[in-house]
Amino acid sequence: MPVSRRRKKKSAGGTKSRQAEGYGGVLTLIALVAVLGAVTWLLTGGAGKDGTADVTLPALSARAAEGHKTFKRVCAACHGENAQGSSKGPSLIQVTYRPNHHGDQAIRLAVATGARQHHWSFGNMPPQPQVKAGEIGPIIAFIRETQRANGIQ
Numbered sequence: 001m002p003v004s005r006r007r008k009k010k011s012a013g014g015t016k017s018r019q020a021e022g023y024g025g026v027l028t029l030i031a032l033v034a035v036l037g038a039v040t041w042l043l044t045g046g047a048g049k050d051g052t053a054d055v056t057l058p059a060l061s062a063r064a065a066e067g068h069k070t071f072k073r074v075c076a077a078c079h080g081e082n083a084q085g086s087s088k089g090p091s092l093i094q095v096t097y098r099p100n101h102h103g104d105q106a107i108r109l110a111v112a113t114g115a116r117q118h119h120w121s122f123g124n125m126p127p128q129p130q131v132k133a134g135e136i137g138p139i140i141a142f143i144r145e146t147q148r149a150n151g152i153q
Contacts, residue, residue, distance in 0.1 A: 053091035055084040058149035060142065067138030074131055075139070078122070083146055090120040092143050098152050104140050111136050 060068060072081055078089030085091030096102070096119045109115070115125040131139070147153075 052080065052085040053094050055080075055082045055091070055093045055146065056149055057082050058145055060145055063138050064141040064145045067135070067140065067142035070131065070135045071139050071142055074128055078125075083143055089122050089125070093146055093150050093152065095152055097143070098147065099144065104144075107140050107143065108136050111139070 068082075071079075071083065075083070078086060079092055080086045080089075083092040085093075090096075110125055111128045111131050114127040117124050
């Protein structure tokens with residue numbers, strides 16, 4: 001019987017065949033493609049090209065319904081009537097804006113001082129001085145209740 005003379009390469013962890021080495025490059029390439037895809041998805045917020053997402057509007061609490069009225073008056077021109085997004089601004093009903101990534105304080109700051117473009121391609125969000133301090137909490141209640149109704153925790 002012929003004896004296999006496959007050469008083994010010594011490495012810090014022992015020996016491995018050249019065939020096993022080749023898999024490392026393939027796995028690295030697969031990981032790189034997966035990371036690039038995830039980054040692209042996060043940068044676009046997982047929404048459509050125009051920033052929109054399908055949104056189911058739930059039955060809202062009184063506080064959230066009050067916030068929805070203010071949202072429609074001030075925010076809907078860019079974010080859509082139900083925060084689904086538009087060609088001018090991103091949907092807020094997507095994982096990028098979930099509470100543990102963009103907390104309530106981030107929304108308060110964005111309304112008060114504006115927000116630098118970072119998860120969207122619509123340009124910077126300007127401050128919204130027409131929104132009174134007492135109106136921000138109900139707007140956040142509307143966004144969070146709508147997020148939960150759409151599976152975003």
